[in-house]
Amino acid sequence: MFTTKKRTFNQHDNEKESFYKFSAPNFPNQIKLNENISTDVCIIGGGLTGISSALNLSNQGLSITILEANKVGSGASGRNGGQLGIGMRKDQFYLEKKFGIEKAKFFWKVGLDAVSNVVNLIEKYKIDCALRQGVLHVGNTKKDYKYFQDEIEHMQKNYNYNNYEYFDHNSIRDEVNSDRYFSGMLLKDSYHLNPLKLTYGLAEQCLANGINIYENSPADKIVDNQKEVIIHSGKNIIKAKKVIIGCNGYLDNLLGSKRNYFMPINNYIIATEPLGKDLASKLIKRNCGVIDSRFMIDYYRFSEDYRLLFGGPETITSHFVKDAKSFVSKRMYKVFPELKKFKIEFSWGGTLAISINRLPIFGTIMNQKLYYAHAYSGHGLAMSIMGGKMVAEKILNKSNNFDMFEQINHFKIPGGNMFRRPLYSSAIIYYRLMDYLNRL
Ligand SMILES: Cc1cc2nc3c(=O)[nH]c(=O)nc-3n(C[C@H](O)[C@H](O)[C@H](O)COP(=O)(O)OP(=O)(O)OC[C@H]3O[C@@H](n4cnc5c(N)ncnc54)[C@H](O)[C@@H]3O)c2cc1C
Structure with missing residues (x-):
């Protein structure tokens, strides 16, 4: 009982x-x-x-x-952040080491099927939830380029998987207009949507x-x-x-x-006022979702009405914060300082569960x-x-x-x-x- x-x-x-x-x-x-x-x-x-x-x-x-x-x-x-990502939370290097190549391939397939299953359900039931293609992983440190390149090569060679695109220091700036990032990798089979x-x-x-x-x-x-x-x-x-x-x-x-x-963890998101399609495409060129490479990640994307939805920080106590605007916005301004002049119209949070x-x-x-x-x-x-x-x-x-x-x-x-x-x-x-x- x-x-x-x-x-x-x-x-x-x-x-x-x-x-x-x-x-x-x-x-x-x-x-x-x-x-x-x-x-x-x-x-x-x-x-x-x-x-x-x-x-x-x-x-x-x-x-x-x-x-x-x-x-x-x-x-x-x-x-949630609406990032509909392929794979598991852990990469294939980790899964192969822990479970061997066969099981790792099984988990990879489940992770791909999980996304295509959602896309099929959206089509089948005609759910209008602002589905957009592409999630970009951006590198916060100078070292990240190596990880992205290794992963792309590994997945091509061992999984015959080619739906990643690499961006170096110059080209990542064209994709996400921020000076925070050194490199990036686009996941073309991932999506973002209104959850x-x-x-x-x-x-x-x-x-x-x-x-x-x-x-x-x-x-x-x-x-x-x-x-x-x-x-x-x-x-x-x-x-x-x-x-x-x-x-x-x-x-x-x-x-x-x-x-x-x-571990039950509280995580928070803010939404700006609508920024308009032009500014949105100046900040994130192809309207994909973005996730950075840190342990405590930033994740963001544009909504269907072109608000920037920006999430990331976790609180260290069990206390749930009902107004997270101030501490989430600090992280958003580090990425896009020009957004300081826009209103933040919504903030909310939720609890997720993280296994070891x-x-x-x-x-x-x-x-x-x-x-x-x-x-x-x-x-x-x-x-x-x-x-x-x-x-x-x-x-x-x-x-x-x-x-x-x-x-x-x-x-x-x-x-x-x-x-x-x-x-x-x-x-x-x-x-x-x-x-x-x-x-x-
Ligand atoms: C802020 C935030 C951002 C996130 N961003 C992403 C993201 O971008 N991409 C991604 O892949 N994942 C993301 N996640 C994780 C993702 O949202 C969750 O993994 C997923 O929604 C879990 O779904 P669920 O149905 O298992 O749980 P939930 O959606 O949490 O549903 C659990 C339900 O159980 C109900 N419940 C609890 N106790 C009882 C009870 N005793 N009796 C009856 N009902 C009960 C609750 O009220 C709740 O409705 C994020 C999570 C949070 C909080």
């Missing part, structure tokens, strides 16, 4: 509107759970992991229920496929009574044959000590009645949708991709409940220091 007391999803109560909320059409309010029900599959968490697993299980004769503590898309799925519009589009398809979604209905306790799983939500219970947990950084204590395998090896954590407990997929480590926009798909395929006995991820060995973050938070904070301070030293 697992219970939860402290609730991370409550941090978003009474906050100001994000740009995504401002830009997306309303998703219809769903009722709160107000009766006891039975269902074949109960999915906890109305983010992209939950919605994707629901969608992939639908139309198979199963009754499916999504239980969302807050509103659909109110977690990281509706708040809340995508989340709502997929959730609407869940409703069209007859899936019941309950909002403002947190799961408080999950009990295995052998025959089925009982989920308690307020005064009501749901009896389910299978349960999927897609709570990611918002998991808290719902799965007991499973939370100790990742930066690979997602998949697993099953309660004798394969409960499945979980989380800790996409900042690379979850495509991978959470793929994660939900893999959980559904596992339940439907359609593929063993889930098992390949489940076999990855993950490490518990040391420190116990008392010292884990100070440990996260020290890690963030350490990585900030490394970023500073690497630029010297």
Whole structure:
């Protein structure tokens, strides 16, 4: 039996509107759970992991229920940077060393398929979510060019993959009009998009496929009574044959000590006023997404109405900052000082889950009645949708991709409940220091 007391999803109560909320059409309010029900599959968490697993299980004769503590898309799925990146959070060099070439090739393929799966879903369901092609990795240090060149060569030689483009010190300045960068590598198969519009589009398809979604209905306790799983939500219970947990950084204590395998991290984004197409194309020539090469990355891109959406900094305490304008803008002005004269109209943040090896954590407990997929480590926009798909395929006995991820060995973050938070904070301070030293 697992219970939860402290609730991370409550941090978003009474906050100001994000740009995504401002830009997306309303998703219809769903009722709160107000009766006891039975269902074949109960999915906890109305983010992209939950919605994707629901969608992939639908139309198979199963009754499916999504239980969302807050509103659909109110977690990281509706708040993220919108960078739909290929691959895993770790590069192929790391994956090959850790798992050998065959498994590394499997993870690479999943990472490519994850993005094409999203693009196909957008086309299939005609979701208007401002999809744009290309993400540019930019080098903050003089040494980065070597890494980019090695990666391009390695991927050509060993994966027959040619969809990267290299930029040297002169040409990167044409792509991103900032004096911060020394080199760059364009990922032509990556994209950027409006994640809340995508989340709502997929959730609407869940409703069209007859899936019941309950909002403002947190799961408080999950009990295995052998025959089925009982989920308690307020005064009501749901009896389910299978349960999927897609709570990611918002998991808290719902799965007991499973939370100790990742760090929940708060990360923040700001949006400027619309800058116009001309200025936008002067700053980022081909309107691609941009991610820099540091440990504590900057990521940014233009929205559909040409605001610069700039994200990056993490806070070192568990306290969630409701107005992140001042500390995010400092980083944005270092990249584009000319933006000081423009208004910052929105700021928001969200919580993500980072595992020690930066690979997602998949697993099953309660004798394969409960499945979980989380800790996409900042690379979850495509991978959470793929994660939900893999959980559904596992339940439907359609593929063993889930098992390949489940076999990855993950490490518990040391420190116990008392010292884990100070440990996260020290890690963030350490990585900030490394970023500073690497630029010297
Ligand atoms: C600021 C920020 C920027 C990011 N940028 C990027 C990016 O550019 N590219 C990228 O690939 N990834 C990015 N990520 C990561 C990405 O957003 C996540 O990996 C992904 O959205 C995870 O989806 P999810 O459905 O697993 O979790 P979430 O979207 O967080 O959904 C979890 C849901 O579970 C609900 N929940 C929690 N507890 C309960 C409960 N007890 N009962 C019922 N429901 C519950 C929450 O309310 C929430 O809606 C970013 C994340 C953040 C926070």
